[in-house]
Structure formats: structure tokens, C-alpha cells
Amino acid sequence: MSEALTGPVFRGRRRGLMLVLSSPSGAGKTTLSKRLIALNPDLVLSVSATTRPPRPGEVDGEDYYFMSEDAFLAKVDEGGFYEWAKVFDHYYGTPKTPVEEALEDGRDVVFDIDWQGARALAEHSPDDVVRIFILPPSLTLLRERLTKRGQDTDEIVEGRMARARSEIAHWDEYDYVILNDDFSRALEKLSEILHAERLRRVRHPWLEGFVEALTGEGPDRYDN
Ligand SMILES: Nc1nc2c(ncn2[C@@H]2O[C@H](COP(=O)(O)OP(=O)(O)O)[C@@H](O)[C@H]2O)c(=O)[nH]1
């Protein structure tokens, strides 16, 4: 299901963050992650590859890398994905290179992936992954959002609704849960999580040297 991941990522004196958003389809994770990135342009969105056809308005290379099944499976064989999974009868995967480059460059990365992808990333990089699950206020509103989004046929909307309960069943594998009722409030909570997670001690390995200097056990002065 998933490819081998690299170990913990150190970014100079700051340790990278992998912010993973999952939800049942239509709960708002794409809109929330795009707005979070608009507010924090230093964040990088991991653009997934998929074999599903593009929806109206979706741009290749921005929303997804749209691929044939043959091309996708060839990339799987090459070990080109961080993780990949089958969702709604289509393949979805996280291309490895752009994510590794962003993390090595010291940038935090946002992932819009399902519970299988979230689990794979968390298993391989437990200290770096922050998992956030987005819940809709009700299944009635979820269906309304999917219908209003106006990008899927009735049949596809039904398929997404049929899968909603099984996606929601994984809610307790996540570090945070946000109820996306009022959009601004949900975005505010997401920003608060990002900012607090960036402050965690483990993400600042430079602190060890700083504290040694502070307590007289290291060099006189430690420049962060
Ligand atoms: N594991 C995994 N899941 C993905 C990836 N990209 C997208 N998904 C998930 O696939 C599901 C379907 O995505 P999509 O067809 O765009 O519908 P959406 O849920 O309305 O955004 C969602 O749960 C996405 O989070 C990926 O690279 N890996």
C-alpha cells in the first residue's frame, strides 16, 4: 500500500511538519487547505496523482496530476509514491520527490489524503505528522455540499455519500478533529493548530544547544 518513507526530517534547526487533512468527501478539506495556504504562503500543498477524471475547473498539476492507470501503476513500480491507495475505484498517490524536496528545503507540507494515506504517513514519520480530521455538521449538509459543489453526477455523489460513514469511522486515529460548520471558525481552528504545532519542542532541535549555552554547559553564546 505504501512505499518506504524517509526518516525524520530535520530542517537545519527546525524540524519539518506534515499536516494531514482527511474527511468524508464534501466536508471541506480541499477548501480549508487552500485557504490555509493562501494565509500561509510558506506552506506547500502536496499535489497528488490520480487516475480519476478531472472535474470541471480542475487543473492538471494544480489540483491533481491526472494519469492513466498504466502510468500510475508504472510509477508505483518505480517507487515514485510516498504512499498510494485506491479510493472510490480510482488510484490516488502522493508523489515522493516534491514532498521530499519541500521538507529538505525546510518547508511544511499540507496533505489532502484519505485515512489510508494518513495512516501510512503517520506510521513512517510519527514525530512529523499532524493529523486533522474534518467533520461535516450532518450527513444531510454533507450531501447538500456535494450537490452544490456541482462537479459530480448524482451517481458519483451517491457513491461519495455511501463511503462517508466508513471514512468517518477513522476519526479517532487523528490528533485533532474540526467540525466544519461555520467556515471561518473552522479555518481559524486550523490556523491555531498549525501555529501551535510549529512551536512544539521536538520541532526545534536547536533548543538543546541553546539550553546548554544558557546553563553554562556549552559555548557562551548560541545564535539561533
Ligand atoms: N491515500 C491517498 N488519498 C488521497 C490522495 N489524494 C486524494 N486522496 C483522497 O481521495 C479521496 C477522493 O478525493 P477526490 O476524488 O478529490 O474527492 P474529494 O474528497 O471530494 O476531494 C479523498 O478522501 C482524498 O483525500 C493521495 O495521494 N493518497
Ligand SMILES: Nc1ncnc2c1ncn2[C@@H]1O[C@H](COP(=O)(O)OP(=O)(O)O)[C@@H](O)[C@H]1O
Ligand atoms: N463551512 C462550510 N459551509 C458551507 N459550505 C462549505 C463549507 N466548507 C466547504 N463548503 C463547500 O462545500 C463544498 C465541498 O467542499 P470541498 O472543500 O470541495 O470538500 P472536500 O475536499 O472535503 O471534498 C464546496 O463547494 C465548498 O465550497
